[in-house]
Amino acid sequence: MSDTLLPPVRDEDGGPFWEYAARGELRVQACAGCGEPRFPPRPCCPHCQSFASEWRRMSGRGRIWSYVVPYPPLLQAYAARAPYNVIVVELAEAPRIRLVGNLVTGPDAPLDSVPPNRIRIGAKVQVVFGKDGMPRWVAERS
Numbered sequence: 001m002s003d004t005l006l007p008p009v010r011d012e013d014g015g016p017f018w019e020y021a022a023r024g025e026l027r028v029q030a031c032a033g034c035g036e037p038r039f040p041p042r043p044c045c046p047h048c049q050s051f052a053s054e055w056r057r058m059s060g061r062g063r064i065w066s067y068v069v070p071y072p073p074l075l076q077a078y079a080a081r082a083p084y085n086v087i088v089v090e091l092a093e094a095p096r097i098r099l100v101g102n103l104v105t106g107p108d109a110p111l112d113s114v115p116p117n118r119i120r121i122g123a124k125v126q127v128v129f130g131k132d133g134m135p136r137w138v139a140e141r142s
């Protein structure tokens with residue numbers, strides 16, 4: 001059994017997302033025809049069927065739209081960290097885009113660094129990037 005967390009799948013459509021993340025930038029794919037952002041990345045715009053796309057930089061601000069607190073049975077590496085949180089973040093500039101991640105106390109903090117009872121739907125969060133290039137979320141500092 002491995003103690004390694006599952007790495008993200010880096011396919012051709014999603015590759016740029018991870019390349020920007022490695023530079024500390026949160027970008028989402030948007031249609032270069034009608035301008036509509038979309039996630040997950042895919043070749044064709046579901047609104048206007050254009051194949052032209054761009055990667056639009058986001059501020060990294062958002063709100064917790066939903067969350068879950070996983071408990072075992074889980075894969076071994078995750079069970080060792082449970083209970084932790086998985087949040088769904090609604091992006092400030094693109095409210096229809098919702099990214100799944102973890103609410104943590106800092107970019108390289110463990111998955112269980114924020115107690116589940118501190119999480120609130122609607123709370124403002126800000127993206128941060130760990131040394132591994134993974135986007136994570138912290139409470140927004142005002």
Ligand SMILES: [Zn+2]
Binds near residue numbers: 033036
């Ligand atoms: Zn379009």
